[in-house]
Amino acid sequence: MSEELATGNLLEVRGLTKIFGSLTACDHIDLTIARGEIHALLGENGAGKSTLVKMLFGSLEPHSGEILWQGQPVRIQNPGVAKKLGIGMVFQHFSLFEALTAAENIALSLDDGSPINQIAAKARALSYSYGLPLDPDSLVGDLSVGERQRIEIIRCLLQLPQLIILDEPTSVLTPQEADKLFETLERLRAEGKSILYISHRLEEVKRICDRATVLRHGKVVGHCNPREETASSLARMMVGSEVKAVVRAPVEGIEKAAPLLEIRSLTRKPATPFSIPLKNIGLTVRAGEVIGIAGVAGNGQGEFFEAVSGEVQQQDAASVRIRGKDAGRLDITGRRLLGAAFVPEERLGHGAAPRMKLSENLLLSRHATDGKAFVGTGGMVKANAVYSAAQRIIEVMDVRKSAPDPEAAALSGGNLQKFIVGRELDRRPAVMVVNQPTWGVDAGAAAHIRQALIELARSGSAVLVISQDLDELFEISDAIAVMHNGELSKPLPIAEATFEKIGLLMGGAEPCHAEHAAEVV
Numbered sequence: 054m055s056e057e058l059a060t061g062n063l064l065e066v067r068g069l070t071k072i073f074g075s076l077t078a079c080d081h082i083d084l085t086i087a088r089g090e091i092h093a094l095l096g097e098n099g100a101g102k103s104t105l106v107k108m109l110f111g112s113l114e115p116h117s118g119e120i121l122w123q124g125q126p127v128r129i130q131n132p133g134v135a136k137k138l139g140i141g142m143v144f145q146h147f148s149l150f151e152a153l154t155a156a157e158n159i160a161l162s163l164d165d166g167s168p169i170n171q172i173a174a175k176a177r178a179l180s181y182s183y184g185l186p187l188d189p190d191s192l193v194g195d196l197s198v199g200e201r202q203r204i205e206i207i208r209c210l211l212q213l214p215q216l217i218i219l220d221e222p223t224s225v226l227t228p229q230e231a232d233k234l235f236e237t238l239e240r241l242r243a244e245g246k247s248i249l250y251i252s253h254r255l256e257e258v259k260r261i262c263d264r265a266t267v268l269r270h271g272k273v274v275g276h277c278n279p280r281e282e283t284a285s286s287l288a289r290m291m292v293g294s295e296v297k298a299v300v301r302a303p304v305e306g307i308e309k310a311a312p313l314l315e316i317r318s319l320t321r322k323p324a325t326p327f328s329i330p331l332k333n334i335g336l337t338v339r340a341g342e343v344i345g346i347a348g349v350a351g352n353g354q355g356e357f358f359e360a361v362s363g364e365v366q367q368q369d370a371a372s373v374r375i376r377g378k379d380a381g382r383l384d385i386t387g388r389r390l391l392g393a394a395f396v397p398e399e400r401l402g403h404g405a406a407p408r409m410k411l412s413e414n415l416l417l418s419r420h421a422t423d424g425k426a427f428v429g430t431g432g433m434v435k436a437n438a439v440y441s442a443a444q445r446i447i448e449v450m451d452v453r454k455s456a457p458d459p460e461a462a463a464l465s466g467g468n469l470q471k472f473i474v475g476r477e478l479d480r481r482p483a484v485m486v487v488n489q490p491t492w493g494v495d496a497g498a499a500a501h502i503r504q505a506l507i508e509l510a511r512s513g514s515a516v517l518v519i520s521q522d523l524d525e526l527f528e529i530s531d532a533i534a535v536m537h538n539g540e541l542s543k544p545l546p547i548a549e550a551t552f553e554k555i556g557l558l559m560g561g562a563e564p565c566h567a568e569h570a571a572e573v574v
């Protein structure tokens with residue numbers, strides 16, 4: 054009898070180890086995945102989850118250890134070998150060409166010479182049959198992160214894998230999109246496929262996963278049935294201690310506080326046929342408060358962030374005002390110089406240059422605002438000052454890494470996010486605008502970032518958070534506005550907001566139908 058028949062395991066990993074420099078990212082990992090199970094891989098940021106699955110997918114070579122596929126030892130030297138075996142993967146950071154269509158991107162990875170229209174038709178049919186509708190002719194550059202992920206998932210499914218590895222698939226999805234994905238995963242499980250599922254969202258792990266393996270500092274520290282655990286017992290297993298709850302004291306008399314960020318009649322024509330026009334957006338964020346913006350992905354949040362941050366400038370200078378000054382025509386540096394800080398949704402490539410060290414990334418984003426601290430006479434960079442500032446951020450945000458000043462790309466996703474948010478918080482900006490602050494961040498670090506944003510506001514700054522995570526928005530916001538189809542509702546004070554009201558606005562209900570969305574601010 055083959056070992057697979059004897060054990061029922063599709064995949065078995067024995068003593069798998071990966072070393073980066075002085076860091077053992079995966080330390081003698083043992084793991085089994087049965088056919089037809091959804092197996093969660095849990096662990097705090099930097100625990101070694103991505104490293105482990107990259108070895109299973111052939112993107113990283115193990116230092117030592119053994120992988121058995123259907124009972125047979127295998128060497129997975131590259132992703133091509135993994136795909137041939139029947140292992141598919143959807144990465145945390147997407148690998149799509151923005152200037153190509155969804156179908157062209159899929160064709161590149163299938164590499165089987167099929168005509169593009171045939172691939173497009175297949176992708177469309179598969180996407181609809183799995184409840185993840187996709188327009189294969191759309192340009193990737195025009196799509197939201199959630200829509201891009203859908204391409205990755207369909208591309209993976211087209212290769213008919215037996216094992217599908219999903220690295221934090223829901224961190225960029227709306228609750229509705231996530232529900233759809235869960236239905237898809239349950240269907241795949243019913244078809245006998247196995248899924249290795251990495252997520253920091255413990256409620257969803259409890260909901261869909263059959264078993265879980267927990268990693269800490271590169272080692273397996275436990276296995277469990279997530280359904281028999283609570284979200285906090287899972288978090289404790291991952292982090293090794295209790296996760297602190299976020300505290301948000303109510304603010305008093307906010308209407309008298311200084312308006313630090315004002316957005317007036319902000320209108321933007323669609324830059325491409327696929328982007329969302331912004332329609333007459335008005336919003337005031339005052340000193341001391343956190344305003345949250347909820348919304349289904351692709352309703353203009355990206356376009357709004359670009360317009361507010363200065364990545365795209367407006368004709369009307371008064372459409373964005375920062376600390377009382379017209380900023381609509383200023384670029385991102387001009388707006389930073391007025392005291393604003395911005396954290397974009399995408400951390401690699403946008404929030405940080407992957408091949409630059411953390412200290413270089415710090416200099417890149419803050420050389421203008423912190424010129425005195427970081428640049429000396431004659432334009433000489435004060436390397437020591439930049440290095441110590443980077444180290445300070447690393448320490449405050451508890452960024453885990455394998456070298457003192459690594460390249461951004463060498464950090465785990467969550468740790469890079471902690472660094473980017475920390476880099477902006479460190480300036481104590483008067484206005485902070487963050488798009489998806491805790492995407493891919495573990496429970497402990499997410500609580501840390503959320504608390505830091507609240508404290509920044511309470512110390513007198515205006516904080517605007519765009520997030521698809523409604524729990525997060527309810528935890529940190531003093532008021533929540535909803536972006537739908539390029540329009541922004543009036544912010545609803547948190548005392549009056551409910552999931553139902555916000556959900557209705559997200560679905561496009563008129564504010565008066567979503568229960569008098571309140572005359573506030």
Ligand SMILES: Nc1ncnc2c1ncn2[C@@H]1O[C@H](COP(=O)(O)OP(=O)(O)OP(=O)(O)O)[C@@H](O)[C@H]1O
Nearest residue numbers: 073078098099100101102103104455463465466467
């Ligand atoms: N290419 C690399 N070079 C050097 N160190 C690396 C590299 N890739 C990962 N590491 C380090 O290995 C450790 C494990 O990282 P990994 O990405 O596997 O963590 P993770 O559990 O997936 O975290 P997250 O939840 O944040 O995605 C981290 O300390 C990271 O800095």
